[in-house]
Amino acid sequence: MRLILLGAPGAGKGTQAEILSKLLEIPTISTGNILRAAVKAGTPVGLEAKSFMDAGKLVPDSVIIEILKERLSQPDCENGYILDGVPRTIPQAKAMEDMGIEIDCALSIDIEDDTIIKRMSGRRTCHDCGASFHIVSNPPKEEGICDFCGSKLEIRKDDAPETVMARLKTYHEETEPLLHFYGERNKLMTVENQSSIEKTTDVIRKALGI
Numbered sequence: 001m002r003l004i005l006l007g008a009p010g011a012g013k014g015t016q017a018e019i020l021s022k023l024l025e026i027p028t029i030s031t032g033n034i035l036r037a038a039v040k041a042g043t044p045v046g047l048e049a050k051s052f053m054d055a056g057k058l059v060p061d062s063v064i065i066e067i068l069k070e071r072l073s074q075p076d077c078e079n080g081y082i083l084d085g086v087p088r089t090i091p092q093a094k095a096m097e098d099m100g101i102e103i104d105c106a107l108s109i110d111i112e113d114d115t116i117i118k119r120m121s122g123r124r125t126c127h128d129c130g131a132s133f134h135i136v137s138n139p140p141k142e143e144g145i146c147d148f149c150g151s152k153l154e155i156r157k158d159d160a161p162e163t164v165m166a167r168l169k170t171y172h173e174e175t176e177p178l179l180h181f182y183g184e185r186n187k188l189m190t191v192e193n194q195s196s197i198e199k200t201t202d203v204i205r206k207a208l209g210i
Contacts, residue, residue, distance in 0.1 A: 001026065001080040001208070002102060004087070006178060007109035009167045010116040011193060012200060016109065017084045019201050023210060026080040029071055031064060031088075038067045045070060065095045072101060080104075089174050093181055106182035107204065111193035113168050120164045124153035137196075 001024055005013040017028040038046030039053070045066045052059045068086060071077070083103070087093040096103075122135045124144075128151035133140045140147050157163055182188040191207050194200040 001210075002104045003080070003208075004083045004103050004106040004182075005109070006106055006175070006182075008111060008113070008116055008171045010120045010164065011109040011111045012197065013084050013109060015197055016201060016204060017082050019197075020082055020204070023205075024080065024082075026082060027076050028082045028084055029068070029077075029086075030083075031068075031085045034067050034071045035059065035064070038070065043070065061089070061092050061095055065092065065099055065101075068096070069099050069101060087178065090177055090181055093178055103187060105208070106178065106188050107207070108179055108188065108190045109193055109200065109204075110190050115193065116168065117161055117164050120159045121155070121161050123156065123159045125156050125159075127151050127154050 003020070005017055007013050014030075017030075020026075021028040035046075035049055035053075039050045040046070045063060049059045049063050049067060052063070064086065068083075072081060087096055119134075122137075124133045124135060124140070125131070126133075126146035126149065129146060129149045131146055131148050132138075133147075133153060140153060144153050145151070146153055158167075179188060179190075189207050191200070191203045194203060
């Protein structure tokens, strides 16, 4: 199965991708991970990406899609893959089509902006070991203190309400049009966000028939 996971930041794409990856025994591929791996490996396209990153510029779509194609040609992708965070825009989706990168389904996790803001503003991350908690759904045993290393928990800048609202605005303007793009190709499947990770996984499994 070749899947794209769509949804606003905070919709739970990364968590569901991890679960589906184990269920289907196929790799999850995220833009950040493949960029870092290509740069580290020193591949020609990785070095090209590095030149943009070192200059503090955004890596162009053409380079990202080239790195993606390189990654998808590896043996572990033979039986399928899950794309998380790519494509982000219509031009990226078109470039993927032009390069012959095929998908079976674009699965969108539908969630209200207000729910995302509440969810993300409740996140707490350990300053030292990086462990993640949530004041409602996964609270630490002692308020403000990491269960694992005893260090202080903090709100990441990415999870601050004003940052979340800015990221949602970008999502609605740049990424949400992909729903129409894949809908026109009869490849879109939408599921409603549920009250727990497990319930969301259940509706996704039913939708995909797995």
